Amino acid sequence: MVIGATGQIGRAVVGALARDGWDVTAASRGGGQDETWPEDVRSARLDREDDAALGSVIGDGCDVVVDIVAYGAGHAGQLTGLAGRVGSAVVISSVSVYEDGKGRGFDTQSQPDGFPEYPVPIPEGQRTVRPGDDTYSTRKVALERELLSLGDQLPATLLRAGAVHGPHCRSPRELYFVKRNLDGRRRRILPFGGTSRFHPAGVHNLAELVRLAAERPGSRVLNACDPEAPTVAEIGAAVDAVMGVESENVLVDGPPPAPTVGDTPWSVPHPVICDMTAAERELGYRPVVRYAESLPETVAWIEGRLAGRDWREAYPEMFRAYGDLFDYAAEDAWLKK
Structure with a gap:
């Protein structure tokens, strides 16, 4: 059973498992x-917050x-509560759970000098933020720890996904480049010298990791990313x-030079790159697609969503998360300086 089957990751996971x-x-x-x-894939309606409905849909012998x-934690x-009724679980977590040696993580990145400086690459043994109910990251840690505490009672593989990309994404980082190209903008401002690296995770590679973990039940956490982490400049070139x-x-040395100028969703002051050797060792993971190879369907999906629509209507969650990514007037003013 796949919970969240019609979301971006779920669509790929269902297809991979069924095939x-x-x-x-x-x-x-x-x-x-x-x-x-x-x-032959069966569909079921499910309100995730309804415990009784969840148990009823899963039934026995899953x-x-x-x-x-x-x-x-909820x-x-x-x-x-399903321990004893199901064989194992595979659950999507996030690389946002990690914390650096100074106690910085994704939750502190908006603070002065708050962006984490992780080891390159980040191993699964890197310390995490404390579990709690306050943020997405702390809630993911709470989820991980409770599931792992069951051990053999319910073997659970937690997959810490990087920057998820692919069709059906509600906040596609590639939008930054796709829309500029559609708008005829042939100059783009990239901070940090265009060298920022934030490890992507394609939906097809995530589906492959889920497929492998389903075949090899165990209680563990694994990074879940693509085979490479291209720079933001390389991503822009691949979209082009x-x-x-x-x-x-x-190219700009250092952070974005002005508000709403050059602040791409990929631009980070320190690299976020995950070590994938544990997944290779424990699951036999081999990526099914590389970033550039997966881009055509992503770009086509974004173009389709944008057709005849304001980008803020097409991607409201993107707008809420990142603000105005396409302030061309501010960009032109800065470029004239």
Whole structure:
């Protein structure tokens, strides 16, 4: 059973498991289907917050529960309550759980000198923020710890996903480059010399990790990312290649030079790169697609969503998270200086 089946990650996971021979129930709030799924995938409506409904949909004798949308102690409690009724669980977590040696993490990045400086690459043994109910990161840690505490009672693989990309994303970082290309903007301002690296995680590679973990139940945490972490300049060039355009990068040493100028969703002062050797060793993980190879479907999806719409209407969550990413007047004013 896949919980959150019609979301960005869930669509790919359901397809990968079904094509691998699993008998899959795709559970979501709307109970919908995806046209790419095999015909024998069953759909089920499920309100994730309804404990009784969750237990009823899962029933007895479920081999694997894949939870795409779980976070926090409450969702962990729902899953731990299934111990003895299901064989194992595979649950999506996040690299945002990590904390650096100075106690900085994703929750402190808006503070002066608050962006974490992680080891390169980040191993799963890197310390994490404290569990709690305050933020997405602390709730993910609470989820992880409660599930791992069960051990063999409910073997759970926690997959710490990087910057998720692919079609159906509600906040696609690639939008920053795609929209500029559609708008004919051939100069873009990149802070930190265009060298920022934030490890991406493609939905097809995440689905492969879920598939492998389902075959090899265990109690563990694993990083879940692509085989490479391209720089923001390389990402922009890859998007250009897909769209058949050429752009000029205006590189800035240090942070964005002005408000709403050059602050891309990929631009970070220190690299966030995860060590994938544990997944390779424990699951036999080999990525099924590289970042640049996956871009055509991502770009096509973004273009389709933008067609005839204001980007803030097409991607309201993106606007809430990042503010005005396309303040061309401010960019032009800075470029004239």
